[in-house]
Each structure stands twice: as structure tokens, then as C-alpha cells.
Amino acid sequence: MVSSAIPGTGRFARGLHPDDKKSISAGAGIEVLPTPKSVLIPLLQHIGAPCEPAVKPRAEVRLGQAVGEAKAFVSAPVHASIDGKTAAATVTTLPNGRHVAAIPITAAEEQSLSGQALWEDIYGGQWPTDGLGSFDPEQIVTAVRSAGLVGMGGAAFPTHVKLTPNEKRPVDTLVVNGCECEPYLTADHRLMLEAPAPIITGALLAARAAGAERIIVAIEDNKPDAAEAMAAAAEGTPVQVAIVQTRYPMGGERQLIPAVLGREVPTGGLPLDVGVVVVNVATAAAIARAVIRGKPLTHRVVSVTGEGINQPKNLLVPLGASYAELVAFCGGLADSAGRVIAGGPMMGFALAELDVPVTKGTSGVVVLTEEQLRRAEQTACLRCGRCVDVCPAGLVPTKIALAARHQDWETARRYYLTACFECGCCAYVCPANIPLVQLIRTGKATMPKE
């Protein structure tokens, strides 16, 4: 049963409701991508310190073997996602523009796991919901850390940091984020339909680690089938499934926590400050796999969708596979394709070339057609206030962006530049087509620290 008894209203203020375009790929069951000839494992796939290489060039590695070690606390190790042989580390440019070191692995002839067997190993089989008390919190955090888990909804913050209990700020609620509020993306949706059991197990384990009493899976009301599947899997457990309004950016922690719990996360603070930990559904499933099966994060589900791809699909892909590989498996780009985006169309990054590896935070590949792109010329700000009307953070985006453009840091601070979390709602509605988010992002990077 889907329970609606949550303290919040299921809504947040402002935001948008763009055409969600989920139907393009929502019906496509998850397929396992055939093992690629090679993968490229970036040593930094998360927020925090990069890993250090843990293997020599031309070493034989097995699926799941660590190839990068995390020395810092806020970091996460990376693992081989196929069986094969490493080569000398190179540098790759991730979609967000960061240049990072990466270890290439050439696939061995024989793979120990592929196809259906791989799926079964990762998400199939039985997932316990009873007797999890035998895992003590420290053990869970350690397993999560060595499995290299990071937030798989896009932010890619190391999960063990979130789950480590903090005596000063006790946690009472774990929110499992199944909103997937970006248009087009359906990876989490399919995962909830096809593998709800590991998500529930992972949620129970995460709550145990963080010390949360209450567990709520939040799902937008455009995915009733996913909510049903999750509720069925949660039967007999304390996990609650709650429906929230379909509204962008519901999946943002600062929107989701007020919507579900009626608590406001302080600006500059963390969900922890209001006693909440949020994990994405795919992350929850990976927690279960790490703790119960002792397996690291090596694969993830990625939606390859949009009007510009020939055969939209949801794929289980090894981390480090190139976008080109995914696109080719989905029938290639349509003639009308105009832009390939890593992530969703609101917050994702356009790819200059497709020869870039999929990372832990890659939730989708969206191919838009030429005519869908924003092409209108930029005019002066009309001061219409539309950006103010939609900003979910309650800011005045035009003031911040134009102050950042003129490097007027006093004004930028007065209008709370740093409170912007770059959701893109403001630029989405701006009739003057001002690149508000880009200006704000550049402003954040260049504003002198006080």
C-alpha cells in the first residue's frame, strides 16, 4: 500500500512543470550493455579528493578489483568494471569540464560476468529485509566506503560521509529519493520497477547506519507504477512509500525535505542540520549490494533517450564505458540530433565529443534535436520577474546573474549568490534568453572569498 501519511504537503514553493517526456523511454525494460572492448575509469567521479592509482599499467584486473584508492575521508575508491588489462593512466575531460586522470582497461576475451548473469549478480536474487540488525552501523559504513559508493542521482557526493553518524546532529529520518524530476530520465523509474527489493534492503541498511528511525521513499506522482512496486517490496518493513507532486526540481534535497517532512534546510547547511539523510534509489540498491554481497559499485543504470536517438533504451552499463558505445547500442544518433547531454536537460552538460566515460553520477544521456534547442538571441533583461516567480530557492536570479556579470560582488552577496543551487529554472523561463545559470556559476567561481 502506498502510504500518504507524511508530515509534509508533498509540494514545495515555485519551481516548474516542464513537459516530462518520460514516455520516450519509460516503457523500455533495462537491457544489459554487452561488455565493451575497453573502458576508461576516471580516478575522480565524485565530489571530493581524487583517488590514487592502485594498479600498475598492464596489470590483469578482475571485475570489482579496486583500481583507485581513496586516501582522504571525502573521497571514494574506483573499481574495474570489466575483466581485462590496464594501460598507462591518461587524462580525460568529464562532461562538466574537469580534467581528470583515468585508467584505461582493455577487456579480456573471457568475461566472468555478462548479460543476464551480470544482472542477476547485481540486482537479482533474494534481498533480506529481516535480521539486518546483525550488521552494526560501523560495518555498514565501512562496506559502503570501500565499495566506492557516491550519490547516483547526479551530485556524486561520497555516501559513507552522509551515513557516518554525527553526535551533534542526530538523524531521525532517511528519505530515499525516487523523484527523478529531470525531464526525460527514466533510469530510477525502471530500477524501482525491476529491482525494488535491493532498494528496500539498502534503505533499511542506510537508516541503520545513520541512526534514522523513519524511512520514506519519495516518488513523484507521474510514476504510480513505481510507487506500487516499491510499496509491494516494502510490505512488512517499516519503509513508507510517499507520493509527492511532479514538479521540477522536486529531487533536489532542499525541495524534497520540505515537501516530505515540512522541514526547511538552512541556507548554507545540510539536510543533516534538520535530522535528515537523503539517498537516491540507485544508491540505496548499491548500498544493499555492498553490504549484503560485498560487491563494489561497478555498474549503473543509464537512460539513453530523447527525440534525437534512434532507439531509446535504459541500459545497465559498466562505469567507464564511453557515451559513444551507449549511443551506438541505441541505434545511433538520428539525423535531427542537435545536442548530446550527459544528465538531464535542465542540469546536464552538453558533450563536445562522445568519447567520454560514463561515471557513477551519470543518470542519463539525452539527445535533443536541433529544433528543440534554445536558439533565440539574447536581449536585455526585461525585468519581468519570471525568474523570481520560479526560483525554488526564493532568490532574485536576474539581480544575482547581472551582478555576477559585472563582478559587482556586493550586490551579488546582498542577493545571496551562494544560495543558488543551479537548478536552471530561471534560465528555462527567461524570455530574454539570458544564460542566468552560467553567469551565476561563473560568479560563484570568481567571487573573492570574504
Place this chain on the structure above:
Amino acid sequence: MPVAPGPHIGTGRTTRRVMIDVLLGLVPVFAAACWVFGWYALMQVGICVASCLAAEALFTAMRRRPVSLGDFSAVVTGVILGLSMPWRCPVHVDVVASFVAIGVGKVIFGGLGHNIFNPAMVGRAFVTIAFPALLGAGGYLYTGSGTPPTDVVTAATPMTVAKHLAAGKAGQVAGLWPLFLGNVNGSLGETSALACLVGGLYLCIRRTAAWQIPLGAVLAVAVIAGVGNLLHPQAQWTVLHHLLGGALLYGAFFIATDPVTSPLTPRGKFIFGAGMGALVMVIRTYSGYPEGVQFSVLLMNATVPLLNRWTVPRPVGGPVPAPKAQA
């Protein structure tokens, strides 16, 4: 492949589409003006639009900026200005008003988006002061000897009558029904409350105009006029006369809602509208002018930077905390 920053999708509503929307909202008002004043409406609006376009092209070329007639903002200024004129306004007044509107009202400040005052009202206020006889009460009256072009133009405007009554002179108060439909004398676009409501509500529903502005203006006028009525229960000019008569609705829906010269925040917009409504009542009641929409809008335009500052919304989660000293 070419890249660009996100978001990668949008609403498809551009500056030009916003301006076209305003023109659509003005269609009922223009139609009503044609119904009441015949060809005069078409002529005044046509002259103002043509003059505004010419002024925009000339001044932007003089400033060596790319000429941007394609954004339709000069057309909007022209239509709004034309509809705020008396039916028999001479051509040269229209032309002067248009050139002042675009030149002084807009281009001097740096063009669309940079101006502080509503361009159409800058032009209108200039000619009101420069040609008082042509834009005062007499400028609306038919003075020829033959048959008048339409019946309404032989009577004084309802606002002039109200002024006379207030001064203790005799006068025939316009009925509410004619004020609502629009078959009374007045500036071309203001006479029909019905047309202003239809076009104005369209703009509000499309979010082209911010609904907080007309709401604030109408509420302010209703409250102030209501109090006045309570103090003078025998007055013939009632709250509804104040709301339906004169340029209040035209100004509240089409002039004050100019995005560039109104506040950014929802609260600021409401205060802006309410301030405009209150000033309209002050001018109607205490000044020598029968109507005060243009000066009210201009005065409120000047307060916009302050209103924007005072109404900065509270960010969700509270203001950014001051950086703490490391403990």
C-alpha cells in the same frame, strides 16, 4: 558537436513573443476604441506606431546600436501611447509624443530593458504639459459646426464632469453601464472597462502581465474611494464610477504592467500597483487634472529601485549565514 550551457530546453517564449502577447491583449481595447470613435482610433494609433518605429530606428542608429525593431517593443509603445490620446489630437502632437517617448523615455537610458520610466507615459506626460489646451478637457470635445463623427464626443468626459461636480458645479454623471461598455467620451483606449478587463485578464492569465499590479491598483482605488463614499454618502460619483471611469483599468492592466519599469518581486509588484492606485485617487481628488494615471505611473516608476530593494524575498532556508570564524 557544439556545446552550450544548460538548461538545454526552454519555454520558447522570447522577448518578441512577450511583446506580441501584449499586442494581442490590446486587441479588445483597440476594437472598443474603433467602435466608439470610428476611424479616429485607427488614425491616432497608426500615427503613433509609425512615429515610434521611426523614432526607434533613428535614435538607435544615432547611438550606433543595432536597430531592433524586430522585438516589437516600439510597436507596443506606439499602440499604448496612441490609445491614451484624445480622438481629435492633432498629428504633430502624436509625433512629438512618440519621439519623446522613444527618445527620452527609452533610448537615452540605453534602450529596452534599461529605461526607468514607462516610455509611453513619458511621451504622454510631455505633451500634456506642452500642449495643455489640446490634451485638457477641451481637447476631447467636438467643437465643429456640422454633425459630430460620433455622439459621445459632444459631451464632456466623465472625469471632467466628476471634477465639476466636486467643485460644486452642475453636471450629468455618466451611467455605470456606458462606463462599463465604453460609449462615453475620453482617451481612445480608456472608455471601455469591459475591453480593458478582457484584454487585461488575458495578459494576466498568460502571465505576460503580473496580476499583482492591477490587483493592487484596483484594491487601492476601491478602498480609498469606498472611504470617501462613506464620508460623503450623497456623492453621485461612487466607488464603481472611480473603478470603471477614466483610465484606471487601462493604466493598471496595460501601462503599469510594463515589466521593465515595474518591480521584480511579487510583493514589490503589489505595492507598486497599490501605490499607483492611491496616487490616482490623490490626483483625481486634489489636483487640477481630472485624471492622474500617467503621472501616477511615472511617480511609481521612480520608486521601483527602492521597492526592489525592500522586497528582496527571504531565501528558502533563511539568509546566507555570515562566515563563521573557525573555532
